[in-house]
Structures are given as C-alpha cells and as structure tokens.
Amino acid sequence: MKRSLRNKVPAPELDECLRRYLKSGSKHGDTTMTLGQTRWAIAEGYIPGQSSFSDPALVSHETACILNAGETEAHIRVTVYFADRDPAGPYLVTVPPQRTLHLRFNDLERPEPIPRDTPYSTLLESDVPIVVQHTRLDSRRAEVSLLSTIAYAQAAPR
Amino acid sequence: MKRSLRNKVPAPELDECLRRYLKSGSKHGDTTMTLGQTRWAIAEGYIPGQSSFSDPALVSHETACILNAGETEAHIRVTVYFADRDPAGPYLVTVPPQRTLHLRFNDLERPEPIPRDTPYSTLLESDVPIVVQHTRLDSRRAEVSLLSTIAYAQAAPR
Amino acid sequence: MKRSLRNKVPAPELDECLRRYLKSGSKHGDTTMTLGQTRWAIAEGYIPGQSSFSDPALVSHETACILNAGETEAHIRVTVYFADRDPAGPYLVTVPPQRTLHLRFNDLERPEPIPRDTPYSTLLESDVPIVVQHTRLDSRRAEVSLLSTIAYAQAAPR
Amino acid sequence: MKRSLRNKVPAPELDECLRRYLKSGSKHGDTTMTLGQTRWAIAEGYIPGQSSFSDPALVSHETACILNAGETEAHIRVTVYFADRDPAGPYLVTVPPQRTLHLRFNDLERPEPIPRDTPYSTLLESDVPIVVQHTRLDSRRAEVSLLSTIAYAQAAPR
Numbered sequence: 001m002k003r004s005l006r007n008k009v010p011a012p013e014l015d016e017c018l019r020r021y022l023k024s025g026s027k028h029g030d031t032t033m034t035l036g037q038t039r040w041a042i043a044e045g046y047i048p049g050q051s052s053f054s055d056p057a058l059v060s061h062e063t064a065c066i067l068n069a070g071e072t073e074a075h076i077r078v079t080v081y082f083a084d085r086d087p088a089g090p091y092l093v094t095v096p097p098q099r100t101l102h103l104r105f106n107d108l109e110r111p112e113p114i115p116r117d118t119p120y121s122t123l124l125e126s127d128v129p130i131v132v133q134h135t136r137l138d139s140r141r142a143e144v145s146l147l148s149t150i151a152y153a154q155a156a157p158r
Numbered sequence: 159m160k161r162s163l164r165n166k167v168p169a170p171e172l173d174e175c176l177r178r179y180l181k182s183g184s185k186h187g188d189t190t191m192t193l194g195q196t197r198w199a200i201a202e203g204y205i206p207g208q209s210s211f212s213d214p215a216l217v218s219h220e221t222a223c224i225l226n227a228g229e230t231e232a233h234i235r236v237t238v239y240f241a242d243r244d245p246a247g248p249y250l251v252t253v254p255p256q257r258t259l260h261l262r263f264n265d266l267e268r269p270e271p272i273p274r275d276t277p278y279s280t281l282l283e284s285d286v287p288i289v290v291q292h293t294r295l296d297s298r299r300a301e302v303s304l305l306s307t308i309a310y311a312q313a314a315p316r
Numbered sequence: 317m318k319r320s321l322r323n324k325v326p327a328p329e330l331d332e333c334l335r336r337y338l339k340s341g342s343k344h345g346d347t348t349m350t351l352g353q354t355r356w357a358i359a360e361g362y363i364p365g366q367s368s369f370s371d372p373a374l375v376s377h378e379t380a381c382i383l384n385a386g387e388t389e390a391h392i393r394v395t396v397y398f399a400d401r402d403p404a405g406p407y408l409v410t411v412p413p414q415r416t417l418h419l420r421f422n423d424l425e426r427p428e429p430i431p432r433d434t435p436y437s438t439l440l441e442s443d444v445p446i447v448v449q450h451t452r453l454d455s456r457r458a459e460v461s462l463l464s465t466i467a468y469a470q471a472a473p474r
Numbered sequence: 475m476k477r478s479l480r481n482k483v484p485a486p487e488l489d490e491c492l493r494r495y496l497k498s499g500s501k502h503g504d505t506t507m508t509l510g511q512t513r514w515a516i517a518e519g520y521i522p523g524q525s526s527f528s529d530p531a532l533v534s535h536e537t538a539c540i541l542n543a544g545e546t547e548a549h550i551r552v553t554v555y556f557a558d559r560d561p562a563g564p565y566l567v568t569v570p571p572q573r574t575l576h577l578r579f580n581d582l583e584r585p586e587p588i589p590r591d592t593p594y595s596t597l598l599e600s601d602v603p604i605v606v607q608h609t610r611l612d613s614r615r616a617e618v619s620l621l622s623t624i625a626y627a628q629a630a631p632r
Binding site: 035036057058063065066067069098099100101102131132133135144145146147148149150153 | 513515516519553555556557558560561593594595597608610614620621623624625626628
C-alpha cells in the first residue's frame with residue numbers, strides 16, 4: 001500500500017499519511033493498518049417480538065458487532081432485505097476510528113423500524129474496511145439462547 | 159467493473175446498464191452489484207424429531223438463510239448428503255432479486271422429505287451469487303437452543 | 317480443470333474422466349466437482365465430562381461434521397492439540413464419496429481417547445477436498461445448549 | 475514451499491529444515507507446516523458481570539481459542555476496542571509450539587482488566603500463523619448458553 005502511495009500521491013499528502021502511520025504505529029503496533037473488508041452480509045435476521053425480561057441486556061435482540069480498527073471514521077450504509085417486499089434503508093451508521101459499535105437492529109428507526117417476527121437479511125457497506133460479526137440473544141423463553149457468526153465478507157467491487 | 163464494461167459493451171447496453179446502476183445506487187448504494195458466491199456447503203445438518211412447542215416459530219427447525227442481493231432471480235439446486243445412502247435431491251428453490259429466503263429444511267417435500275433425527279450435509283448451487291447462513295432452533299427440551307454459522311463459500315468451478 | 321486435463325492426461329483416462337463427470341452431472345449438477353479444502357482447523361474443543369441425559373442424542377458431545385461431496389473416498393488424519401502436552405493422534409477417519417460423517421470426538425479411541433473437561437484444538441488433513449463444521453451440544457445442565465461454526469479452511473501446502 | 479527453499483536456502487540450512495520436516499512429518503503428517511494467519515479480529519465481545527455458578531467451568535466467560543500448530547512459539551499482541559474510549563492493551567500472550575491456548579478474557583489483568591457488561595472487540599496479532607475461534611459461555615441465567623464462531627482472519631500487511 002505504501003509502495004503504491006509513493007507513486008501516486010503528491011508528496012505533502014504522502015508525508016502526512018506516513019506521519020500518521022508512524023505515530024499510531026508506536027501505540028498499537030500494526031493495528032492501524034487496514035483491517036477487514038468494506039462489504040459484509042448477514043443472511044440470517046430475526047428479531048423475536050417477545051422477551052421474558054425488561055432488563056435491556058436480556059431483551060431479545062439482534063446485533064451487528066462492527067469493529068473499525070482504522071484511523072478514519074467509518075460511514076456505513078445498512079440495507080435490510082425481506083422475503084416479500086422491497087428492501088428497507090439505507091440506515092446510516094457511523095463508527096469512529098479505533099472504536100467498536102454493537103449495533104442493535106431493534107434500535108434502528110430511520111427510515112423505518114425493522115418489523116418483529118419477520119425474517120430478514122442485512123448488507124453493510126462501509127467506506128473504509130471494517131469487521132462484522134452477527135449475534136442474537138433470544139429470550140422468548142425464560143432461558144436465554146445465543147447464536148453468533150462472523151458475517152460474510154467481500155471486497156468492494158472494482 | 160464499470161471500467162471493463164466501457165471497453166467491451168456496446169454503447170446502448172452500457173447506457174442502460176449505467177442508468178440502472180445509478181438509479182439503484184441512489185436508493186441502495188452498491189447493493190445491486192454482485193454479492194456472494196454460487197456454491198455453498200453446510201456440513202452440519204440435523205432436524206430433531208421432537209419439539210416442545212406447536213407454535214411454528216418454536217418448532218425445532220433447520221434453516222438455510224439465503225440472501226439474493228442481485229438484480230436477477232436466483233435458481234438454486236439443493237443436494238442433501240447422508241452417512242449411509244445416496245444423496246437426495248436436487249431440491250429446486252427460487253429466490254427473487256433483492257429478496258431473502260429463510261428456507262426450512264423441514265418444509266422440503268420434493269423429491270422426498272428430509273428424514274428426522276438423521277445427520278446430513280447440504281450443498282447449494284446457484285446460477286447467480288448468493289449468501290448463505292445456517293441456523294438451527296432446537297426445542298427438544300422446553301428451553302430453546304440456537305446455533306448459527308456462515309456456510310462454506312466456494313466460487314463456481316471454471 | 318477439464319482444460320488442463322486435456323493437455324496432461326492420456327486420452328483413455330480423459331475419456332473415462334469425462335464420462336464419469338457427464339454421468340454424475342446429469343444426476344446432481346456440479347456436485348461432483350471439487351468442493352472444499354484439504355486442511356481444516358477447529359481451535360475450540362472441549363468435551364464436558366457431565367451430561368444430564370443418557371439418550372445418546374442428548375449426551376454432551378463435540379462433533380466435526382465432514383462433507384465429502386467428491387467422487388473418491390476421503391482419508392483424513394485428525395491431530396488433537398492440548399495446552400500442556402504433546403499432540404494426540406493421528407486418528408484416522410474415512411468418509412466415502414458423496415457421504416457425510418458427523419464425527420463425535422467422544423467416540424475416538426485410537427490411539428487414545430480424548431480427555432474430558434480439557435481444552436483442545438483439532439487439525440483435520442484430508443487427501444481430497446472436504447468441508448468441515450464444528451458443533452457442540454452441551455447438556456451439563458438440564459437445558460441443552462448448542463454452538464456451531466464453520467472450521468478454518470486452508471489450502472494444502474504446495 | 476520445499477521447491478522454493480531448494481533455490482534460496484544454503485545447503486546446510488536446507489538439510490536441517492528437511493530433516494525437521496521429515497521427522498515431524500512421520501509423527502503428525504503435514505501439521506508442522508504453516509497453518510493459519512497472523513491477524514485475527516473478533517468484533518463481538520461482552521463479559522456478563524453475573525453468573526449463576528461459582529464452578530469456574532460454568533462462570534460466564536469469553537474465550538479466544540488459539541491454536542499454534544507450528545514449530546515455533548507464537549507471540550501475540552491483543553488489543554481491545556471499546557465504544558467510547560481508547561483501546562486497551564496490548565495484552566501479551568504466548569502460545570508454545572504445537573499447543574492450544576483457550577484464553578479467557580476474564581483473566582486478562584495487565585495492563586488493565588476488561589470491564590464487565592461492556593461491549594468490546596478484539597484484535598490479535600501474532601508473529602507466526604495461528605488459528606482463532608471465539609466462544610462465550612453465558613450463565614447469567616441458571617441455564618448455560620453458548621455461542622461460537624471462527625474469528626475474522628487476515629494476512630499480515632505487506
């Protein structure tokens with residue numbers, strides 16, 4: 001990456017870029033390097049309409065855990081697909097540099113809330129590389145049940 | 159992708175293509191681009207024969223969640239492998255463009271139902287790229303238990 | 317794949333190969349093509365020593381679900397790694413062509429059983445491509461809990 | 475890999491290298507070859523503050539299962555990301571050759587413990603290839619719930 005920058009970026013931008021890289025590198029090793037992909041899909045989605053608890057940590061919820069380990073803010077467009085209607089979205093989400101966001105689909109309101117008890121799929125498109133993991137806590141019954149999986153990652157279209 | 163189109167596609171097709179891209183782009187960003195792979199495998203499969211509930215949402219089930227984020231209908235051939243007999247199938251499944259299908263293996267009937275309490279594996283072959291995630295809800299006991307994982311993706315044979 | 321065969325394989329072998337391909341293709345589409353990888357790792361491993369049930373389906377168990385979608389038998393070497401002793405194995409496992417095996421680590425006996433209540437990791441090396449998924453059913457408590465994930469796939473060393 | 479060594483490595487090193495390969499190969503097949511990647515991310519992270527049990531095996535915990543199937547010790551830097559503060563770490567972890575480590579985030583103390591009931595993400599950077607799987611046991615309720623997924627793997631930056 002640095003090698004290609006040397007050929008294409010004007011000197012001042014390059015200097016600034018290298019300065020940021022060296023500065024951050026001294027704090028967290030290689031963590032400021034590019035990590036992840038810009039497109040992630042979660043084919044499974046379902047927010048149970050019921051919960052046995054009112055404690056927010058135990059309310060049935062569906063989460064996309066998003067890690068932005070990079071140096072620049074991630075602007076993410078979330079599109080939600082259904083079985084029998086047009087997709088909803090985009091929902092716009094921002095994750096600051098070097099931060100994580102555990103995004104609850106329950107909390108999405110604009111442009112419209114995600115319907116409960118309805119199967120859906122999700123696509124996340126970011127302007128910088130991120131890492132996405134999908135987790136659901138289901139507390140329809142008094143017992144809590146969990147599922148989790150890494151999402152499907154794909155490089156941005158060229 | 160757009161760059162290569164400029165070289166290879168006749169002008170009218172290109173115009174139409176770009177128009178569709180821009181139109182959809184204004185609604186759902188890059189979501190109409192190719193997303194996923196055409197071959198997916200789920201090595202784990204098991205439909206518990208028992209359930210503690212009659213509510214369809216809580217009956218023990220095994221699901222392949224399929225996202226078709228593309229612009230054309232996906233035609234999918236599902237083959238089911240067993241430990242000690244020849245594979246069953248193909249089961250034919252269709253997912254419309256920009257839709258998701260949460261396919262319950264419990265519901266497959268043709269050419270034959272999937273036997274209960276029997277280990278199996280599944281191969282899904284699609285004519286357009288899709289994303290597949292595997293989820294099971296097990297309610298043999300009164301408590302609901304969940305598992306989920308992204309399926310194994312592989313590019314189509316060349 | 318067929319193209320390279322044309323250059324390297326003597327005509328009779330090629331004919332036989334194509335004949336098998338066409339024959340099988342008419343039954344299960346592309347399913348006889350190469351699917352999967354030859355090396356798979358499962359970093360998590362733990363067989364609970366306790367179970368609340370004697371029904372074999374509900375005894376706590378750890379499983380590697382293996383799909384061999386190919387046309388030839390898969391010979392698999394399983395090596396088990398521990399925290400503080402040398403690896404155990406190889407355990408030798410065979411999966412017939414177009415079959416699945418849900419291998420319970422509980423059942424491995426030779427060269428030695430897997431100790432209970434002990435963290436381990438597993439490496440599976442096959443002579444033909446396979447797909448591996450990891451699943452555990454934990455019934456230490458009266459409630460059954462499940463986890464599952466695709467294993468880590470890596471191409472064979474060249 | 476052996477072929478490239480033949481061209482680039484002086485004869486004595488090569489002999490020693492081949493000897494080690496053959497020696498280990500006779501015990502565990504190809505297991506001493508490079509397996510895994512050097513950078514792994516787990517976007518989901520959450521240590522429940524409560525547990526219904528005091529048995530360490532059943533206390534709520536979050537684990538990174540790490541397999542080092544190689545011949546040399548793995549030195550791993552763990553960085554933990556939060557929603558609203560700078561990352562914590564690096565936590566330094568060592569995994570001996572041909573060993574596994576089921577690292578409990580609950581046990582990390584230096585430079586600081588991981589806060590409970592707080593969403594986080596994790597980055598693991600190793601000097602040799604490893605395989606990482608993420609598992610959580612949640613026993614906030616009397617019932618145990620499990621989740622697990624392969625972590626996100628990425629080759630080291632070039």
